[in-house]
Amino acid sequence: MMPSKPYQQILIQECGEPLVLIPIGSFVIELPHPYQKLGAPYGEKSPYCLRQGVISSLTQAQVYLQEQRSEWRIQIFDAYRPIAVQQFMVDYTFNQQLQSQNLTPEALTNEQRQTILEQVYEFWAVPSLDLATPPPHSTGGAVDVTLVDATGRVVEMGSPIDELSLRSYPDYFSETTNPQETAYHTARELLRSVMRLAGFQQHPQEWWHFSQGDQLWAWLENQQQGHRETAPTETDVPWLPNAAALSPDQEPKVCARYGAVE
Numbered sequence: 001m002m003p004s005k006p007y008q009q010i011l012i013q014e015c016g017e018p019l020v021l022i023p024i025g026s027f028v029i030e031l032p033h034p035y036q037k038l039g040a041p042y043g044e045k046s047p048y049c050l051r052q053g054v055i056s057s058l059t060q061a062q063v064y065l066q067e068q069r070s071e072w073r074i075q076i077f078d079a080y081r082p083i084a085v086q087q088f089m090v091d092y093t094f095n096q097q098l099q100s101q102n103l104t105p106e107a108l109t110n111e112q113r114q115t116i117l118e119q120v121y122e123f124w125a126v127p128s129l130d131l132a133t134p135p136p137h138s139t140g141g142a143v144d145v146t147l148v149d150a151t152g153r154v155v156e157m158g159s160p161i162d163e164l165s166l167r168s169y170p171d172y173f174s175e176t177t178n179p180q181e182t183a184y185h186t187a188r189e190l191l192r193s194v195m196r197l198a199g200f201q202q203h204p205q206e207w208w209h210f211s212q213g214d215q216l217w218a219w220l221e222n223q224q225q226g227h228r229e230t231a232p233t234e235t236d237v238p239w240l241p242n243a244a245a246l247s248p249d250q251e252p253k254v255c256a257r258y259g260a261v262e
Contacts, residue, residue: 007219008133015213015257019080019140022048022055027062028075028148035078038092040085049080051140051258054212058143061198068190071150077161077208078144081137082262086127093120093164123164123205134215134260141214141258144206147191157191158184161208170207213258221254 022029033040033047050058062074081089097116098105108116125135136142147155158181159167166172170192173185188207195202195210201220203209211217 004133007216010215010218010222010254010256012132012134012215012256012259014259017051017053017213017258019049019261020052020055021046022050022058022076022079024048026059028073030075030077033078035081035085035089038088040088042082042085045080045082047078047080047085048076049140050143051213054141054143057198057200057212058145061194061200064194064197065147065190068194069150072155073148075146075148075154076143077146078137079142080140080261081135083127083129083135083138083260086125086135086138090120090124090127093124093162097164119164123162123168131259136209136211136214136216138260138262139214139256139258140261141217141256142209142211144208145191145195145210146208147187155187156184157187157207159207168206168208170202170204172207213256215256218254218256225253 029048033042035047036042058074058076065072065074094116095105097119098108101116103112103116125137126133127135144161146157146161149155158173159165170188171185173181173188176182176185191207192202200210200212201217203211203216204220
């Protein structure tokens with residue numbers, strides 16, 4: 001059994017805001033959706049949905065972006081993810097990890113299985129059916145994004161979305177002296193700055209993942225409003241067992257407003 005993450009302790013006060021289709025013409029998207037190509041079971045649901053307030057903030061983020069890069073746009077890689085899709089992607093990623101290590105499910109020891117699951121769940125949320133601990137993308141409050149330049153090319157960020165490695169940490173290239181890697185960091189900083197200006201919080205381990213209104217967003221808001229001395233970084237991952245969390249005498253000031261939407 002995987003340990004819970006501290007942000008899952010945050011109370012959800014569902015606001016009832018609707019899950020609506022993203023205005024596709026306003027952003028860059030990929031069709032079919034990358035996970036649909038893999039066979040993810042969306043059924044009649046669209047992966048390109050978010051809570052109404054999140055769409056408004058995402059639109060504002062693109063305004064901020066175009067104030068600095070007039071013809072650049074935000075590309076939406078992933079948005080709403082039903083829990084069934086979360087389970088599919090966890091299973092898919094687990095199997096990809098097996099293949100990369102030349103392992104088969106039949107030959108796995110319990111220790112090997114646990115190690116690979118820990119690798120998977122470091123980046124992927126547990127596909128929990130518990131209404132108190134929904135996966136972020138299943139709330140309609142999380143979105144995976146990158147940037148597209150004036151020529152229509154996806155901006156190089158130094159690692160692909162969904163890569164299970166340290167390169168995915170937002171500040172991985174922050175201290176490099178390599179010119180190409182410096183460019184990666186600059187692009188990541190641009191993305192982070194426009195999203196933060198629009199009210200999003202960034203996943204501490206994923207340069208592409210931003211949220212607003214879900215438990216992770218609320219947890220990070222509380223952390224940055226004085227419930228710990230410093231904000232979490234990639235070397236102080238907030239949900240590892242030895243990482244600092246809210247002390248018992250500190251009540252969170254911010255609650256999540258989005259729960260799971262099915």
